[in-house]
Structure formats: C-alpha cells, structure tokens
Amino acid sequence: MNLKQLSAHLKLSQTTVSRALNGYPEVSEATRQRVMKAARDLQYSPNLRAKSLATGRTQAIGHVLPISKQHEMVNPIFGDFISGAGQTYSRAGYEIVISLVGDDDEEAAYRNIRMRGSVDGIIVHGPRMKDPRIPLLKELGLPFVVHGRASQIDTPYSWLDTNNLRAFTRATEFLLDLGHRRIGLVNGLEFMDFAHRRREGYTAALTARGLTADPALMRSGEMTEIYGFRSAQEMLAGSDTPTAFLVSSMIAALGVRRAIHDAGLEMGRDVSVITHDDDLGYLRNGHDVPIFTATRSSVRAAGTGAAEMLLKLIREPGHAPLTQMMEAELIIGTSTGPARR
Amino acid sequence: MNLKQLSAHLKLSQTTVSRALNGYPEVSEATRQRVMKAARDLQYSPNLRAKSLATGRTQAIGHVLPISKQHEMVNPIFGDFISGAGQTYSRAGYEIVISLVGDDDEEAAYRNIRMRGSVDGIIVHGPRMKDPRIPLLKELGLPFVVHGRASQIDTPYSWLDTNNLRAFTRATEFLLDLGHRRIGLVNGLEFMDFAHRRREGYTAALTARGLTADPALMRSGEMTEIYGFRSAQEMLAGSDTPTAFLVSSMIAALGVRRAIHDAGLEMGRDVSVITHDDDLGYLRNGHDVPIFTATRSSVRAAGTGAAEMLLKLIREPGHAPLTQMMEAELIIGTSTGPARR
C-alpha cells in the first residue's frame, strides 16, 4: 500500500492525503480523520526512502563505531548506549544506522557517510585524543555529538561525557585515605581520550599527596580479561607489590581478580580492587566500602542524553554546540579495604 | 557531487556514467576508466536512498533487537555479533539498520519494517520458544535469518545457533565426572529458547546418570550480576548446598563468584563454577580443569556466518532455508575442581 493507492482508495489527491498524514494545518478535520482511519485500516506506512529523497531529510541517525583492525572488538557498553538512544530516536521517528569504520580509512568513511546522505546526524563513539574526526565532521557540516571528548581540540563541538578525571581522582583518593600507597592502574588504551583522562585523575590524586606515580604500576591496553590478568600478575610478581588496583573495566577486572586469587591473596583484605562495574547496587546492602562504578543504566542514560542533544542540533541548524557532563557514582562493595602493609 | 553533476563534468549521459559505475558490460573500457577516475577524484558517492527508490533494493540489513519493557537491557553479546556481521555487510555494500522492538507491539513493528521498505532482509535476535515472529516474517516474505532457534516451530526457516543443548550436557557431565552431585543451574529466562535448551542439556545429563534435577537448584532470570549473586546466595544458604554451579552468563557468574566468596568458600576447591566466559584462553596455560565458554571471537564468527547466510538468501530469492550449528568450546581454567563433599 503506497500513497497513490491510498489516495485513490480515498478519492483524494496524494497531496491532501500526505498533508493529512503529516499534520499540516490546512486540512479539514473531517478529512484528516478519514485519512488517518484508512491509513490505519489499510496498514499504510510511508516508504522512508522516498520520503527522504523528497525532503532531503533521512530520518536516520548514524552511529559510527571505530573498529581497530587489530582486535575488531566493539566496546561492550555499546549495546546499552544504543538501547538508551534508540528509545529517543523511535519516539521521534528516526532509524538507527550503524557504520563500522576501521582505523585505516576513516576520513574516506566519514566523507562517504556524508555523500551517501543516509543519515541526518552522527554520534561519534570512542573519541581519541586530538581526534581528527571532529574537525572533519565540522567541515562536512553534518550535525554530530561525541560520546566522550577529545582533548586538544580547541574548536567547540557537542559532546556528552562521564567525568572520568574526577572519578579516578576520587577513587585514588579513597584508596589513599585507606592507607594504600602502592596503587596499580590497569587502564585502557591511552590514546583513547577517556583512558587518558583516567590516568590524569590517578596521577593528580597521587601528586596532590606528594606521591609520584610509579611507571611499574601503570598499564595501558585493550581491556580484555587476559590483559587484566597479565597486568596484575606482573605487578604482583615484583618486589614492591601493589596493595590495590584501579581497573578501568569490568572485563579486565575479572582477570585482575583471578591473578590476585592465583597469587594466594584475598581481595578486600590483602589487595583492594576498585573498578568500573556493573549492577553492583546489591552491594549497598551489608557492606561498607565503596566501589567506583559506571552502571549499565548510567550508560543507557548517556545514550538517551546524546540522542536528545543530536536531535536538537538537527532540528535547529546553526545551534551552538551542546555539552553535558555526567558524574560517576560511588557505591558500596567488598573488594576494597584498608591497606595491610 | 551527484550523478547529474558527474555526468555533466564528463560530458556523458547519466545513463552511461551509471552503467560504468555499476559494472554493466555495454560500456567501453576507455569510458569506464575515465568515469571511475573522475568518480574517485571528485569523491562521488551515490545517494543510497535514491538508488534504493529506483531499484527497489535498499542495500540495508535490519537487525531487530527485542527489548523487554521491564529491563530494557540489550544482550551484551550484540556488539560482538554486529561487529562480525558488519564486516560482511560492508564488503557487500550493505548498511546496517538497528530496530529496537518492545515486547508489546511486536507484530506491528515487523509489519512496519516491511512496509517502510528500508531493509532487504532481517536478522532476528533473541528468539523465544514458539516465537511468533517466525511465521510472521515468513508471511511478510522478507528474507530473514534467526540468531538462535525457536523450538516448536515446525515450518523450516533459516537459523544459525550455538549448540546449547550439547554444551550444557557436556558441562554437566564434566562436573558429574568430577564427583559433583549437587549442581546449581543459574540460567537465563527460560522462555528464551537458548536458556530452555541449556536446561534441557543440564537435566538430560543428570537423568542419564539416574539423578533427578532438584528444582531448588535451578534458577531462571535475566542475567545480571545481582541475579547471579542472589541465586547463588540462596542456594548456598540451604541445607544440602550445591558443590558446583553452571552459570549461563559471565555477568551472572560475577555475582555467583561473589556469593561464594561471601559465604567463606573458595572457588575451585569448595565450590566449582562453569560459565560462558570471555577471553579465558589464557587459562589454558598452567591450569588443568575445563571451563565451558562462548568466547567473544566465536560470537563475532556467528555474526559473520549469519550475515553471509542472509546475503545469500537475498541474492537468491526462493532459496531453501539455510541452517548452521556452531559447537561451543571447552577450555581450561581454575574455577572448577573435584567435589569435596
């Protein structure tokens, strides 16, 4: 069932039917009702491609996921982020288009997205420091919102970010307050902006107490379980071993926990662990030490927030860049305790 | 830059340029080269919406994610699956369109996808038992591949699935061989087909040894960490406590591990755990007991496989349904040991 058939059925012009369906004012209420009813009964649903071609708008948002040619893994938070964003989009009648872009042909990929004209705006994932995509997208004139930020980019752009600097500063301070002095940092790849900021927070907290960050206690890598395992194992094998770990991801933390266990140590007693973690709300009950977390629901909320920002930018071309900072939560857990040594 | 401009620039008709670009044979080689070069130089990239309108094909694949109105979480494996599928799509020039569909308005949602005509085919995620989407999609005549299967659907359809039945049978047998008799099952929601099959495997292995599955040792729920925690805590609080757990997801297993720890027990000695887990390959080194796993790379492979099946179905309309079974891996870990009691 297309517009032509529907309007023939109603004995009205396509123009009128189109207007009735799209809420234009110059249609009589009676006609509108009749059209709406027929559309429902006949299960009419407009061809979005044709609509897009006619209007120039596509009613679709692009989510561009950077995929490293080396590991090809998608950031596991993506599912939750898109679930949050999706609610906003579908309410507004937008589709979601995913593009996976390798790190080799980035510029061409973004130019293509622009030229193909299949999206009205873009959410940029996984920003790196000095990310070249930001000036590129500004040049292309496609509305975009960055999930995260890109340091050392001086022109303004729209972003929504978690306050990673502050989160890691607080987590480090917390461990220092518990008496820890040797704190291992198991961080993400530090050309990624979020990981860079996390390390900044970590070192800032140490420096504020007159301590210097020991390079032997810092690791940067793709956050897999084996990476967490190896990193913790190496640090625990040294002479002046850490009494606590600050871990940038739940997955890597799994490996860290395993390494602690294998070393014959007990979490929360011999070694403390603070990690971005998931669904730990239950630990509020009956335990008494904090764990730093980015919950799944906060990631969903970030998705919703970013989507709303982008839709606003699309609706109001020329609008000034929007920014939003989200604070991370601290909740209570058992993996963290006072330093023993 | 569009076709019109490009052909004007080349002083050729749109027809010829289009033919040259799309590999039609009736274009002279010289012309084709000239066109190709100009297209590259001028960064021409066809408007997919217009192409789609003209051809009837959309060059896009829909991935439909069921979202429960209660929890609204996306299955965490989705990211890896889409990453695998995406490689195949982009090589073939297809875009990915994501639709989030709540469990309330499913039929309408799928009909809409059909009518809007924005995809050439669909990957169905999260199939339930007797899933009504399968007959619906057959009726709609849209090519589709199910990631997983739907029990009690008798008409043939295309699917790609992990052998969950066999995986959980083997894992249970393995624990039984180690002397375990009280094995807790922390399973997913059992209206989901994969969870149903996993329980079947678990009970089949027990039955084959003359044991009966104890309802007190079986849990079914959405696989969050707190769910794993509570499930294990309850079972460990009983009188005849389990000596092993079979856990359907890594996230839930985190909670199970924590409950074991909180109960003052040690994993692999007092209580064994077998779980679908991630990146545990490193445990092959120096350890000696198996852990059942669905690795991230196997999920990627599933995505690739499903995408290839779907493209084949799209290219050859009327092709008979395709099916593919993937076997789960067993690798070596430390969480599992012989029964102590």
Added chain:
DNA sequence: TTGAAAGCGCTACCAC
C-alpha cells in the same frame, strides 16, 4: 556503445 526519458514514492510549491 551511448543517450533520452519514464518512473520509483513522496513532498512542496503554486493554483484554484
């Protein structure tokens, strides 16, 4: 081997 022109389904301008 190349080109002119119709048409995919819709919107939006201009008349009435």
Added chain:
DNA sequence: GTGGTAGCGCTTTCAA
C-alpha cells in the same frame, strides 16, 4: 481546503 505537478537522484527500458 484541495489538487496538479515538478522535482529529489538514481536505474532501466527503449531507441538510436
């Protein structure tokens, strides 16, 4: 308040 019609950018007959 309603309708005719010219495109949106591309493919695909049909003719040359």
